[in-house]
Amino acid sequence: MGEVEKPTLQQTILLISSLISLSHSIRVFSTKWQSVRYKLDELFSSLTAVENCEFSEDFSLSITLESILLTLRSCHELANRCLTVSFSGKLLMKSDLDILSAKFDTHIKSLSDIYSMGLLTQNCALVVSRPSVSASRDDIKFYINDLLSRLKIGSTDMKKQALFAFNEVIKEDERYVKVSIEIDSLISLLVNFLDFHDSEIQEEAAKALCLIAGFQCYKSVLISAGVISPLIRVLACGSELSKEFAARCLMKVSENSDNAWSISAHGGVTALLKICGNDFDNRNDLVGLACGVLRNLVGVEEIKRFMVEEGAISEFIKLARCKDEVIQINSLDLLQTMAYGDESIKEMIIQGGGIRTFVRILDPKSSFSTKTREVAFRGIVNICCLENSLNLLVNYGFLDHILYFLRSGDILVQELSLKAAFWLCGTSTEAKKVMGDAGFMQVLVTFLDSKSFEIREIAAETLSNMVIVPKNRKRFVQNDQNVGMVLQMLDPMKANSGNKKLLLSILMSLTNSNSARKKIVNSGYLKNIEKLAEVEGSDAQKIVRKLSCNRFRSILNGLWHS
Structure with a gap:
């Protein structure tokens, strides 16, 4: 930098700093002075970033600096007149401030154009030191403004270093995000970098926007800055890493359904479906995202229909069969979301082999995680509500898998299997019969004594539904231990007693069987029912009346009077 230029630059920076301080004292036209102050901040950061830099020999900064100094002197004059309220008229002063603001815009653009020519030497591409943990808001703002100036005027390498530094601070401290949002043009600049020719800058910009999108209160700022369209362009033709960041960012902003239409309107659905439909080797994270x-x-009906027309169902079923857990879980979740409340899509999933895929995940011989199995269980429950589902589930081995996990699975998978058995039992009488033949009742009885109230309740309600069927009732009574367990659970002194209404419902069904009535009377637990008849009311009383009819009346009378 020339000998004349350097003092002029320092003089300009000092004058800007003085004006920023002075502007805080002005009480009139506060909105316009706030706008001027933002532009002074931006001009300050741009000039301080190059204070120690060298320019090529055939370039002079003097003309630009002299022009800026003239505007700054005019600004100082207007500031003093506003501070002393010595202006001739409000309208004229407003007009003068608008003209001043426009001049600053011109200077900022001129500096940006100058430095975009790459006239800064590479040895100046050093980012200032990061403020300490206890730094003030002004220190943080100065640091972010310095990074912003480097992003605007620096060489490609300088831009990269500034982006690296920016991502480090916003990842670790929310204060930097808040300050960044308040600085004019920073978010827009990051959005523009999504179309930058250098892949590293594109990746770092996408990462920065993704980090900012993680804050609920700042998502609207990104939307206002027009982030959706360039994010979708990155999905279509960016680097693999920038695609991942773009997809993460879109996932965060699409949590608000209001943005769904915007994503669709810019071709986002097509771009996302293309990612899911392509060969996903080594791109697992991107496909899952x-x-x-x-x-x-898919909560938007029109978007869901478009996806179906584009063959999305078969693609997602295919993805559900892959070995990557993230893709599996996301595709299974997506299929369930699409099927929710839509019988035609449920039918398409079943016809496309989706249920077979879900059941295979539950195969005990497979090595799928509990999380994946949980999603598969939920998918079967949510999708299989059609008349032909039971035969499919039986043929695919669904009942065998549930029974296996009920007998020997870990606690989480057991609970899932129990809930699946409860759901299956409630689908039809035929399902109850099939479950009875498969041996479900014997296993369900063992859960009546579980430490978990929820598990005891689900097991009792499932049994209550199953023993309504005469064939199941007969099978249940054949095992003395089954009847005994139900009666034991009605003992008021038992620690895990509970679910009395459901247990009494089971007994009520059993009393329709002669052999069951006999076993109940001879079990030694009859007094439990009698006590309940005295305290609990009608259900227990009905059971006592049924037990005391016909040929058991004399037996009961003898017991009552003994």
Whole structure:
């Protein structure tokens, strides 16, 4: 930098700093002075960033600096007149401030154009030191403004270093995000970098926007800055890493259904479906993220229909068969979301082999995680509500898998299996019969004594539904231990007693069987029912009356009077 230019630059920076301080004292036209102050901040950061830099020999900054100094002197004059309220008229002063603001815009653009020519030497591409943990808001703002100036005027390498530094601070401290949002043009600049020719800058910009989108209160700022369209362009032709960041960012902003239409209107659904439909080797994270974004979008009926027309169902069933857990879970979730409340899509999933895929995940011989199995269980429950589902589930081995996990699975899978058995039992009488033949009742009885109230309740209600069927009732009574367990659970002194209404419902059904009535009377637990008849009321009383009829009347009378 020339000998004349350097003092002029320092003089300009000092004058800007003085004006920023002075502007805080002005009480009139506060909105316009706030706008001027923002532009002074931006001009300050741009000039301080190059204070120690060298320019090429054939370039002079003097003319630009002299022009800026003239505007700054005019600004100082207007500031003093506003401070002393010595202006001739409000309208004239407003007009003068608008003209001043426009001049600053011109200077900022001129500096940006100058430095975009790459006239800064590479040895100046050092980012200032990061403020300490206890730094003030002004220190943080100065640091962010310095990074902003480097992003605007620096070489490609300088831009990269500034983006690296920016992502580090916003990842670790929310204060930097808040200050960044308040600085004019920073978010827009990041959005523009999504279309930058250098892949690293594109990746870092996408990462920064993704980090900012993680804050609920700042998502609207990104939307206002027009982030959706360039994010979708990155999905279509960006680097693999920038695609991942773009997909993460879209997933966060699409949590608000109001943005779904905007994503669709810019071709986002097509781009996401293309990612899911392509060969996903070595792109597992991206495919899983694409499924996540689409899951947020299918709440809009028109978007869901478009996806179906584009063959999405078969693609997601295919993804559900892959070995990557993230893709599996996201595709299974997406299929369930699409099927919710839509019988035609449920039918399409079943016809496309979706249920077979879900059941295979539950195969004990497979090595799927509990989380994946949980999603598969939930998918079967949510989708299989059609008349032909039971035969499919039986043929695919669904009942065998549930029984296996009920007998020997870990606690989480056991609970899932129990809930699946409860759901299956409630689908039809035929399902109850099939479950009875498969041996479910004997296993369910063992859960009546569980430490978990919820598990005891689900097991009791499932049994209550199953023993309504005469064939099941007969099978249940054949095992003395089954009847005994139900009666034991009605003992008021038992620690895990509870679910009395459901247990009494089971007994009520059993009393329709002669052999069951006999076993109940001879079990030694009859007094439990009698006590309940005295305290609990009608259900227990009905059972006592049924037990005391016909040929058991004399037996009961003898017991009561003994």
